[in-house]
Amino acid sequence: MQSLPCSSATAWVAAATVAALAAPAAMGQAADGVLDKPEPSVSDLLKRLDVLEERNKELEGKVTDLTRQQGEEWLGEQRAAQIREVVRDVLADSEQRASLRDGGMTAGWNDGFFLASPDGRFRMNLGGFVQTRFIWSAIQTSPSVPYTFDQQQDRYGFDVPQVQLWADGHIFSRDFQYMVKARFYEQFLTELNKGTTAPVPGAADYSGFELMDAWARINLDDNWSVRAGQFRSPYSRGFLVLEQYQMSASRSVVDYHYALGYTQGLELEYASDEARMRMSLNNGAEDNLLGDPAANYGAAGVGLGQFKIFPTGSYGSQNAPFWAQTAAISATGRFDWKMAGTWDQFRSYTSPAMEEFGLLMGLGVHYQNSYAYQPNNSAGGLPDPSNTWFATTFDAQLNFGGASFYGAFFYNYLDAPGATNPQFGSLPSSGNFIDLGGFSIYAFQTMASAYIAPKMELFGRYEFAMIDGINSAAVGPVLADPDPLNLLTVGFNWYLDGQDLKWTTDLGWAITEVHPWFADIEAGWRPSASDEVVFRTQLQLMF
Known part of the structure; x- marks a missing residue:
């Protein structure tokens, strides 16, 4: 599943909430003259609000999970880029050392100063x-x-x-x-x-x-x-x-x-x-x-x-x-x-x-x-x-x-x-x-x-x-x-x-x-x- 951007997920939750709240009124207006139904009671509205709040919390949890996953993926990509940079540096240093082995020298002190090739x-x-x-x-x-x-x-x-x-x-x-x-x-x-x-x-x-x-x-x-x-x-x-x-x-x-x-x-x-x-x-x-x-x-x-x-x-x-x-x-x-x-x-x-x-x-x-x-x-x-x-x-x-x-x-x-x-x-x-x-x-x-x-x-x-x-x-x-x-x-x-x-x-x-x-x-x-x-x-x- 493709992850959603954080801003898109938030807008989607808000739209769903508004739609849920407006749905009874719209349904009532549309039913006038077609079906003659009684007005919902206060208790019914409260129950609906409870259901909507639970759904909203569920959606917020999903959005949080999606956001966390997106951040972890971004951090993983950053770490991968850093590791790739380190690997490139190590390889470059290895190549440089290899070139020194081919044409360089060593120097130091061993009961006197000396210059020598690494292979002796x-x-x-x-x-x-x-x-x-x-x-x-x-x-x-x-x-x-x-x-x-x-x-x-x-x-x-x-x-x-x-x-x-x-x-x-x-x-x-x-x-x-x-x-x-x-x-x-x-x-x-x-x-x-x-x-x-x-x-x-x-x-x-x-x-x-x-x-x-x-x-x-x-x-x-x-x-x-x-x-x-x-x-x-x-x-x-x-x-x-x-x-x-x-x-x-x-x-x-x-x-x-x-x-x-x-x-x-x-x-x-x-x-x-x-x-x-x-x-x-x-x-x-x-x-x-x-x-x-x-x-x-x-x-x-x-x-x-x-x-x-x-x-x-x-x-x-x-x-x-x-x-x-x-x-x-x-x-x-x-x-x-x-x-x-x-x-x-x-x-x-x-x-x-x-x-x-x-x-x-x-x-x-x-x-x-x-x-x-x-x-x-x-x-x-x-x-x-x-x-x-x-x-x-x-x-x-x-x-x-x-x-x-x-x-x-x-x-x-x-x-x-x-x-x-x-x-x-x-x-x-x-x-x-x-x-x-x-x-x-x-x-x-x-x-x-x-x-x-x-x-x-x-x-x-x-x-x-x-x-x-x-x-x-x-x-x-x-x-x-x-x-x-x-x-x-x-x-x-x-x-x-x-x-x-x-x-x-x-x-x-x-x-x-x-x-x-x-x-x-x-x-x-x-x-x-x-x-x-x-x-x-x-x-x-x-x-």
Whole structure:
């Protein structure tokens, strides 16, 4: 039944009522002259009114029911329209989310900032750290030590030794990985000799930007992978442990000189739960064997000015173009055996309380044959002797959960008839080379730490290095037969928020002289007589 409008129903009731009241009179008038009926009595009229009132109430009830039904139907239509609008909004939002799944990304924080596709096929992790410190270096000066060109006994101040930024992750799947890392750092460039000419006075350059890691890795299966690009030489944990995870304010002097640094090339890796093996064919290691390439000692006249010598004839391959590579062949390998613990424990040298016991041992080997002037060897008939470098290292770390111990031994043998300190572009000649002959370098370090509070750690380190068999006549009497290096460092770490926010303070003492070939200027160790002291306090923020 179709519902009546409210106004129509009301009019219909009124008309019916009027008609009912008028019906007797009309019927009486119409009957006059046809049927002679008597007039109705008052009681009859009252009865009729009662009947009409009952009918009127009945009709009013029907009208009320009709009105209610009409209102409910109108409200139902309104609700339906609202529901339809909500459904349309939900569908639109669903379509928008579907489009984001197809071409959008997710971002957030998971032990570092990241950008990723929702399906996990693409991911980029972004990070970095800032180190700021106060350093004080005090040396013992003496006219009898002429190679101590820095006659300022105390040097101190604030500086920012390193700021690093990196991006790593994977593309297409977790089997295709990448990393790009660079740093801002302080430097003081050395003007090196050209042949036998006098050293050129150095110029200050207090800022530097350096590409560190730049590589791509392909996982061949669950255990094997291959990597190409620029990466850390797979040789010593002293350099494989990243700068932000070092125990002291700076890497050890022994690691700086003998841990090989960065290289460019190919690396094949096997990794399992218990062991890891890495083998690399590359362009050669960083040659910091005899001196600090970041130092400028400034003057000529002592030992032919050879305060920094490249016994391999090579600067190293980091960031070098192909035509400047001096290594004819270079191969590096390392084997790690994790006898207890997890790999993640050995990202650093520390072992927080309640950590499980861990033991890691490693062996590294390196062989390199280099030509000092290989970039210019097209100049036929000129001498260009090759230099051979063999190096090996063994290290071990024990984590006790609240304490740790680390030790490393290094051995380097060099046959260096063509040692030099060239700049690219200088012509080879018999006077440009320093025949150091065959000699050996021995070095080791030990380091121990213990937690005295949940976030407070004490540590100590001892370093030793010596050079044996070098051709003294080739370097002059001042630099010949250097005393061994003996360094002792003690300090503490306050882990305010783990490695992310760390305050490190240490104090180092040189028990014997720091020969120029053992110097590490960035770490504060200047060439000096015995009893040099270096104090460092450093804050690190990693993000």
